[in-house]
Amino acid sequence: MKSRLNLPVLCTILAVAALLLVPESQTLAHQFLQPWMLIPMVTLAANKPRAYELGERNHLPVIAADIIYEGAAAGLVAGTGHARPLVGGDVFGGFAVAKADNSLGAAAALNVEVVKKGEIELAVAGAVITDVRQPVFATDDDTFAFSPVGASFVGYVKRFVSAGRVVVDFDAGVYVDPFGEYTVREAISVNKTLDSEDSGKLFWVDTDATVTTLPAVATHVLCKVVNGGAFGTVAVTLSPQALDSIEGPDITAADDKDLINTKATARRGDFAVIGDADAAGYVVDELRGIWARQA
Numbered sequence: 001m002k003s004r005l006n007l008p009v010l011c012t013i014l015a016v017a018a019l020l021l022v023p024e025s026q027t028l029a030h031q032f033l034q035p036w037m038l039i040p041m042v043t044l045a046a047n048k049p050r051a052y053e054l055g056e057r058n059h060l061p062v063i064a065a066d067i068i069y070e071g072a073a074a075g076l077v078a079g080t081g082h083a084r085p086l087v088g089g090d091v092f093g094g095f096a097v098a099k100a101d102n103s104l105g106a107a108a109a110l111n112v113e114v115v116k117k118g119e120i121e122l123a124v125a126g127a128v129i130t131d132v133r134q135p136v137f138a139t140d141d142d143t144f145a146f147s148p149v150g151a152s153f154v155g156y157v158k159r160f161v162s163a164g165r166v167v168v169d170f171d172a173g174v175y176v177d178p179f180g181e182y183t184v185r186e187a188i189s190v191n192k193t194l195d196s197e198d199s200g201k202l203f204w205v206d207t208d209a210t211v212t213t214l215p216a217v218a219t220h221v222l223c224k225v226v227n228g229g230a231f232g233t234v235a236v237t238l239s240p241q242a243l244d245s246i247e248g249p250d251i252t253a254a255d256d257k258d259l260i261n262t263k264a265t266a267r268r269g270d271f272a273v274i275g276d277a278d279a280a281g282y283v284v285d286e287l288r289g290i291w292a293r294q295a
Contacts, residue, residue: 056117058172060093061108068100068112072141075152083112085141088150092138094172095120116172119158121165129160130231134268135178136168144168146268147204147228149185153177182224188212194221204228205236208263213239214246217277227261227270227289235263238272240281248272248284251293255281258294265290 060074060083067085068074074083075090083093083100094114102110124136125145137151138144145151155170179185182202189206193213199221203212206228215221227236238259240246245253261270270289274282 056115057097058094058114058116059111060114062100062102062105062110062112064105064107064109065103067103068096068141070096070099072096073138073152073154074112074114074141080107082107083114086138086152088139088152090152092152092154092170092172094170114172117170117174119167119169121161122168123164124157124166124168125164126230127157127160127164127166128230131157131166131268132160133157136166147187147206148177148179148202149187149204153180179224179226187228188225194223195219196221198223202226205234208234209237211237211239211258214241214244214274214282216241217244217279217281220277222275224271224273227266227268229266229268231267232264234261234266236261236266236270236272238274245281246284246293247278247281249287251284251291253280254293259284260292260294262290262292 060076062068063077063080063082063084068083069085072095073086074093074096075086076082076093077084077090084090086092094116097113097115100110100112122136122144131146134146134157135148136144136146136154136157137148138154139151144154153175155168155175157166158169159167161167179202182200184200185202185204187204187206188210191211191213193215195215196219201223203223203225205212205225208229212225225236225238227234238246240256240258242256245255245257246259247253248259251259259272261272266289271286272284272291273286275285276283
């Protein structure tokens with residue numbers, strides 16, 4: 001019968017031998033002997049049946065004293081992990097298959113069954129035929145929009161159905177919020193001048209012809225400005241101070257010249273990431289869409 005000595009065991013034996021036989025090598029042995037080498041490695045010696053879940057369903061414990069209705073988007077409460085009718089900012093857990101009435105029950109007294117992955121037709125505010133592959137967000141259990149402000153990421157538009165109605169591809173727990181690195185998000189609907197408190201934010205520009213003015217470079221605001229309008233409906237304008245410029249990919253920098261997401265070709269999701277700054281002005285680290293410097 002052949003015996004096997006695996007690598008972790010061999011490494012441990014050699015390290016211990018070095019400690020015992022050659023005192024001068026103790027320092028090296030301590031460096032070589034890693035904690036994982038001391039963990040017993042036990043492999044299966046017999047069959048071990050396990051419980052598997054099939055299909056695209058999940059069962060989530062419901063918060064106390066609430067009802068999740070059939071078709072509702074379920075959200076997960078950050079502090080407890082319980083499911084509830086989604087509130088903007090929750091982690092999306094799926095769509096309820098049937099009504100889960102826990103109005104008289106304690107937390108987790110019953111579960112809601114949800115579809116966690118699939119494709120669903122939803123009413124999404126402002127949806128048009130050019131919105132395929134746009135991310136979709138929810139502000140409550142039955143209100144869906146493209147704006148990520150105060151909302152939870154749900155999925156992506158798969159197909160346009162009619163004005164304001166689309167099929168959304170979703171996969172709770174797998175698909176990741178494309179704006180997830182920005183936890184503070186604001187809408188821009190009127191002219192706005194940024195300041196130091198705006199650094200680290202995502203701005204969703206939802207109104208045409210507004211101007212977002214950057215502060216002097218000494219303030220150094222880092223942010224992401226996103227066009228929230230349907231194709232060809234919203235121009236986004238970034239305006240530096242009079243003695244500053246905006247530098248970036250294929251941008252010929254010049255003082256007091258705006259950077260504009262051209263309206264005629266602008267699409268929802270075009271963006272500019274305002275990053276570093278130098279003596280000349282702000283530096284755009286990333287651009288999506290067609291942007292041009294003011295003439």
